[in-house]
Amino acid sequence: METTFGMINHVLPRSFVDGPGNRAVVFVQGCNFHCLYCHNPFTINFCSDCGICVQACPQGALRMENGRVTWDRNRCVECDTCIKTCPSFSSPRVSRYTPQALWAELAPLQAFISGVSISGGEVSLQLPFITAFFEQVKWHSRLTTLIETNGYAGPQAYLPLLPVLDMAMVDLKAGDDQTHERLTGKPLAPVLETIQFLHAQGKLYAVQQVIAPGFTEDKDSMLQTAQLLAGIDPGIRLRLLRFRPHGTSGAAAEWPSPSDESMENLMDVARACGLTQVERSL
Numbered sequence: 001m002e003t004t005f006g007m008i009n010h011v012l013p014r015s016f017v018d019g020p021g022n023r024a025v026v027f028v029q030g031c032n033f034h035c036l037y038c039h040n041p042f043t044i045n046f047c048s049d050c051g052i053c054v055q056a057c058p059q060g061a062l063r064m065e066n067g068r069v070t071w072d073r074n075r076c077v078e079c080d081t082c083i084k085t086c087p088s089f090s091s092p093r094v095s096r097y098t099p100q101a102l103w104a105e106l107a108p109l110q111a112f113i114s115g116v117s118i119s120g121g122e123v124s125l126q127l128p129f130i131t132a133f134f135e136q137v138k139w140h141s142r143l144t145t146l147i148e149t150n151g152y153a154g155p156q157a158y159l160p161l162l163p164v165l166d167m168a169m170v171d172l173k174a175g176d177d178q179t180h181e182r183l184t185g186k187p188l189a190p191v192l193e194t195i196q197f198l199h200a201q202g203k204l205y206a207v208q209q210v211i212a213p214g215f216t217e218d219k220d221s222m223l224q225t226a227q228l229l230a231g232i233d234p235g236i237r238l239r240l241l242r243f244r245p246h247g248t249s250g251a252a253a254e255w256p257s258p259s260d261e262s263m264e265n266l267m268d269v270a271r272a273c274g275l276t277q278v279e280r281s282l
């Protein structure tokens with residue numbers, strides 16, 4: 001049988017913001033969006049094993065083996081020299097896991113968490129691996145499973161995952177096609193189809209939107225988002241995430257964060273459209 005591998009950027013042992021309860025979070029490498037405000041831009045591109053970063057590493061934590069760059073996490077001091085050196089703005093600090101090996105790493109956390117979330121990068125680029133990993137989670141534990149996705153893959157892509165998926169959070173970058181394309185480089189329609197599909201399957205935990213100045217931080221933009229969601233179901237949970245420049249690159253690093261007042265006003269707009277579960281980040 002063919003072995004499925006996942007390309008994993010890193011694992012966070014516990015988080016309270018990636019779904020309900022206390023959850024371990026697995027961040028996958030690779031994304032099909034190029035969001036202007038991406039907070040993990042080094043997770044977008046896959047490493048091409050060019051080897052340029054190997055010489056740059058001051059700790060000797062990188063080596064070429066059989067044409068592949070390998071990373072020794074015990075030597076790494078997380079100085080990010082490799083990321084700054086990489087011509088693809090990728091990272092060599094990515095590990096190949098089988099579903100069984102990833103479960104073996106997370107299993108000791110079982111007593112301390114309520115579930116496992118997969119974030120990214122973009123999960124839909126590695127759905128066969130994630131399905132096989134969630135099968136491991138369900139077989140060995142009572143932990144809940146959740147994905148955070150941009151939804152661009154469309155409904156059919158998520159079908160094989162449904163039997164082992166408890167919840168999904170979909171990032172809706174903007175409620176209108178023009179702003180969505182400006183922000184991500186991709187059209188909005190497949191994302192909306194995915195939201196409708198996952199909701200109809202009873203798997204939609206929340207829709208998230210980053211409130212970014214000049215893009216989604218205004219009343220008209222929120223009206224479009226809230227009306228879209230309320231038209232599907234006013235009970236859909238909408239989480240508004242305040243843009244923070246930390247971790248971003250390019251022009252976004254200079255953008256200001258929306259004020260508390262601005263976030264509250266947008267929540268009021270969403271509620272006025274009929275949405276009954278509107279939350280926001282701090």
Ligand code: SF4
Pocket residue numbers: 056057058059060061062071075076077078079080081082083093
């Ligand atoms: S972050 Fe990169 S360059 Fe720095 S020690 Fe680790 S592998 Fe080497």
Ligand code: SF4
Pocket residue numbers: 046047048049050051052053054069082085086087088089090091092
């Ligand atoms: S991380 Fe970048 S520089 Fe290093 S081997 Fe991969 S593509 Fe080359």
